Amino acid sequence: MGERETWMTEEFGTSHEGAVEVLLADGTVPAPVHFDSGSGTAGHRVSQWSVYDGRPGIPRAAALRAVCSCGWKGPEQQLDWEVVGGRNLVEAGDGQADACERDWDAHTATVEASTIPLPDTITMLLEQLEEEIDKLAKTSPIAAVRAARRTAIAAERVGYWAARSTLHDHTPRQAAAALGLTESATRSELARLGRYNPYAG
Structure with missing residues (x-):
């Protein structure tokens, strides 16, 4: 191509x-x-x-x-x-x-x-968080950077067990369909969140 x-x-x-x-x-x-x-x-x-x-x-x-x-x-x-x-x-x-x-x-x-639907409360919170960080960036960009970093840390922390549980409860095909990703991308994302080597073993 x-x-x-x-x-x-x-x-x-x-x-x-x-x-x-x-x-x-x-x-x-x-x-x-x-x-x-x-x-x-x-x-x-x-x-x-x-x-x-x-x-x-x-x-x-x-x-x-x-x-x-x-x-x-x-x-x-x-x-x-x-x-x-x-x-x-x-x-x-x-x-x-x-x-x-x-x-x-x-x-x-x-x-x-x-894809698997998200609860309305989660969708609203994510949208509100993004809006608040955008507003913060206009008055204090460095504070917005810290907020974005804290958000990423929180996502990685809660994503760890979520990814591990997904691996236990679903096949790669099922997980891929729920996330709207290819199986390869799903394996990579779950490995990133679950902090494991997808090629080990």
Whole structure:
């Protein structure tokens, strides 16, 4: 895969990393486009949707769709080349690319809805804590740093036994589904909180 713009949420990270994927007229996904740096180095490979404009040596995109690192794929957003005409694809296809991002937003909303719900009191406390630290940062940034650090310490302390209990009570697949993460990311997160080596033994 070549370089391209991607999207992530803070909670799900690379478990649900989204991007725009190009489809050719035959329904296939084109290979990355190689751009020579001109300096004798290897150059770089690009999969950004806007480069597939049909110029010599580069395939022309027929449609765009959102994709996610979890394997999800969104609906096709067709490109009308009669409408595109001679315009730059990054401008002419902007509406389709925006639609792809909205499709991915809807996908991550579905993922979030499928995770284990938090009690309203916890959600409200977390939001209030964030707001209070933001306000503190405007008057005393160093105090806000201390507050953020104390918050991280508290999270690690309560997360230790929670992670250990999760490991005891759930399979990696069950835990991953509840957290909205991949199994690999779930193992890493539980290992971090539970302070153990996931590769030991």
